[in-house]
Amino acid sequence: MAINGKQERTVAALDIGSSKVACLIAHIGLDSQIKVLGVGNRACNGGVAAGVVVDMDATERAIRAAVDQAEKMAGQTVSDVILAFSGSDPKSQVIEVSVDVPGHAVSADDLDRALDEAAEQIVSESGEILHAIPAAFAVDGNFGVKMPVGMYGKKLTVALLVLTADAGPLQNLQACVRRAHLNVLDIVHGPFASGLAALVEDEMKMGAACIDLGAGTTGLSVFAQGSLVHAESIPLGGAQVTEQIARSLLTPFDQAERLKTFNGAAIVDPADERLEIEVQQVGEAGRDSFSRMPRSSLTSVMQKELELLFATIAKRLDASGFSGVAGKRVVLTGGVANCEGVRDLASKVLGRRVRIGKPQLMGGLPQAAQSPGFSSLVGLLLYNAHPTMKDIKPSSSDGDEDETEQGTFSRMTRWLRDNF
Numbered sequence: 088m089a090i091n092g093k094q095e096r097t098v099a100a101l102d103i104g105s106s107k108v109a110c111l112i113a114h115i116g117l118d119s120q121i122k123v124l125g126v127g128n129r130a131c132n133g134g135v136a137a138g139v140v141v142d143m144d145a146t147e148r149a150i151r152a153a154v155d156q157a158e159k160m161a162g163q164t165v166s167d168v169i170l171a172f173s174g175s176d177p178k179s180q181v182i183e184v185s186v187d188v189p190g191h192a193v194s195a196d197d198l199d200r201a202l203d204e205a206a207e208q209i210v211s212e213s214g215e216i217l218h219a220i221p222a223a224f225a226v227d228g229n230f231g232v233k234m235p236v237g238m239y240g241k242k243l244t245v246a247l248l249v250l251t252a253d254a255g256p257l258q259n260l261q262a263c264v265r266r267a268h269l270n271v272l273d274i275v276h277g278p279f280a281s282g283l284a285a286l287v288e289d290e291m292k293m294g295a296a297c298i299d300l301g302a303g304t305t306g307l308s309v310f311a312q313g314s315l316v317h318a319e320s321i322p323l324g325g326a327q328v329t330e331q332i333a334r335s336l337l338t339p340f341d342q343a344e345r346l347k348t349f350n351g352a353a354i355v356d357p358a359d360e361r362l363e364i365e366v367q368q369v370g371e372a373g374r375d376s377f378s379r380m381p382r383s384s385l386t387s388v389m390q391k392e393l394e395l396l397f398a399t400i401a402k403r404l405d406a407s408g409f410s411g412v413a414g415k416r417v418v419l420t421g422g423v424a425n426c427e428g429v430r431d432l433a434s435k436v437l438g439r440r441v442r443i444g445k446p447q448l449m450g451g452l453p454q455a456a457q458s459p460g461f462s463s464l465v466g467l468l469l470y471n472a473h474p475t476m477k478d479i480k481p482s483s484s485d486g487d488e489d490e491t492e493q494g495t496f497s498r499m500t501r502w503l504r505d506n507f
Contacts, residue, residue, distance in 0.1 A: 097124070099157070099165040100467035101150070101269075102277065103260060104173070105135045105303025105326055106422065108149040109464050110157040111456070112165055113449075119472045123451035125161030127153035137322040138174025138277075138304040140259040143266070150267040167270045169467045173277030173304045173320050175256035177217060179407075181316070182208045185244040193226065193235045193243050201245040202479075214251040217276050219480040222248040222314045231312065250276055250318055273471070278306025278318050280466030285420040285444030285459070286310060294414035297444065298400060298433075299463060300423035302326045306463075307400060309409045317409040321399060325423040328392045333369075335388045336380065342367045347426075352386045353393050354428035359383035393429065397436035404437075418444035422460035 100111045112125040134146030158164050184204040188197055209216070224232040226240035235243055261271050282297035291310040299306035302325045309317040325347070332351075333343035350364050359382040366378050366385075404410045417439045419430060424443050434441040445457060446465035456464070470478075 097163065097165065098468060098471050099154070099168045099269075100171075100464050100471075101154070101168040101264065102171040102461075102464040102467070103131070103135060103140075103146065103150065103263070104301055104463075105131060105138065105324070106301070107131055107460075108134075108146070108153040109456075109461060110153040110168075111461075111464050111468060112157045112161040112163070113451070113468050115468075115472045121449045121468050121472050123449060123453070123456075123468075124163070125157040125159070126453055126456050127156030127158075127160070128455075129153040129156070134263075135174075136303055136326075137324075138172075138301075138320060139256045140263055143259070143263050146263040147266045150263060150269070154267065154269065165269070167272040168264065169273045169275060169471055170260065170264060170271050171277040171280055171463050171467055172217065172252060172257060172260060172274050173299075173301065173306055173463070174260075174322075175253045176320055176322065177250050177252040177276060177318065178214070179248065179250050179318050180209075181222060181246055181248050183244065183246045184208070185242050188226075188241055188243050192237050192239050195236055197243050198236060198245070201243055202247070205245060205247045205249075209249055209251075214253045215257055216249060216480050217252050217274060218248070218250040218279065218315070218318075218478050220248045220250075220315055220478050222246045222316050223312065248315060248317070250279075252276075275467055275470050276306075276308075276318055276320075277301075277304075277463045278308040278320060279315055280464075280470055281306055281420050281444075281462040282308035282310055282315065282318075282418075282466070283469045284446040284462040284466035285418050288313070290416055290418065293416070294412050295416040295418060296404060296409075296413040296439075297418045297420060300324060300396075300419060300421035300429075300459075302422060305396065305400060306421070307403060307407075309404075309407070309413045311409075311412045311414075316412060317407050319403065319407070321403060323396055323399060324421075327396070328389055328423075331392050332385065332388050336366050336384060337369050338366050339369050346385055347389065350382060350385060351389050352427040353390055353432040355383055355386045355390050359386050389426070390432065393423075393426075393432055394436055397433050401437050413439075415439050417441045420444040420446075420459040420462040422458075424459040 102109045110127040113123045129149045129152040131149045134142045182205045186201045223246040224235045225244035226238050278299050281299040291313050294311040297308045305321040329343045333340045362382040363379045446462045
């Protein structure tokens with residue numbers, strides 16, 4: 088049964104990260120309401136580093152295990168997935184074009200011409216298009232127009248946000264999914280998905296930056312006037328903090344991760360000098376395998392590494408040109424956002440008001456999946472359930488792959504007409 092072209096459907100979302108592979112299976116109703124049916128979560132075991140596949144076999148095994156766990160919980164199998172992609176430092180560019188409207192209301196043909204001109208300005212060697220989002224419309228220079236068709240004016244302006252990624256890493260990730268006998272239905276930039284899940288509507292309208300602190304990458308997405316205006320990925324994250332803990336305290340990497348998770352903090356507390364922790368020493372056995380150290384030995388390393396990470400984020404935000412658009416609000420999400428004191432440290436380094444963003448609650452979402460580490464995964468479901476997010480990227484299912492970009496963007500215009 089379908090209402091206004093919408094059908095009930097079962098959707099599987101897949102987030103392949105450096106520390107874990109997670110899967111959500113959900114039912115999306117005619118009213119776009121989402122009910123989670125199953126969840127799966129498995130360690131990636133070195134299959135992905137900095138958001139890029141480095142071991143296809145290990146990644147394939149983790150995908151199979153996570154999807155199998157979600158399928159058993161949901162009581163049904165899936166063959167298609169929506170995939171998050173956060174690696175390879177995607178490029179973000181805003182293309183602004185204006186076309187004359189000769190004495191009539193803005194028509195779909197005028198919108199076609201504007202998008203065709205925007206398509207011609209996309210640099211072909213930029214890679215594969217992840218997203219093409221009309222960030223803003225203007226009629227006679229007046230921005231804030233939701234949909235210009237039918238409005239009167241002399242000039243139509245379209246600002247199009249185009250996000251591209253290198254083809255190689257993207258194809259490797261899809262190949263791992265196909266090896267697990269799954270079809271990639273759609274690909275969404277991970278930081279974009281995280282922003283959809285972690286930001287509230289008012290934050291998107293007034294301007295805010297969402298920082299997704301993952302293990303191998305840190306995602307940055309900036310929203311304003313309800314639309315995505317900038318997105319990028321930084322190949323740094325919690326894994327670098329873990330590595331520095333292991334090197335500084337001379338402990339195995341798996342123990343360094345446990346220390347970070349259960350004993351760590353982003354800011355050194357004066358009491359840390361008096362509190363002792365047990366640290367397993369690398370290569371040691373028996374009585375000599377553990378050493379007692381002040382907690383400050385751990386927290387001082389973490390604070391230094393996280394300060395460097397937030398300083399890098401601040402520089403990237405300034406370099407993007409959207410620092411002012413993001414306003415004074417920063418929302419932290421991702422696994423590292425669970426770290427004690429990270430909100431205060433981020434506020435200090437970034438000079439903005441910071442809160443911890445958890446994914447939006449939806450029916451059937453288990454308690455374990457309501458943490459910041461699952462924001463990207465939940466965002467994939469929100470992206471699929473609400474197509475009026477206005478992403479008009481090309482789709483291989485729309486026609487022949489050899490079709491020109493101009494023809495592709497004409498199909499995009501038809502999508503806009505059908506959905507508004």
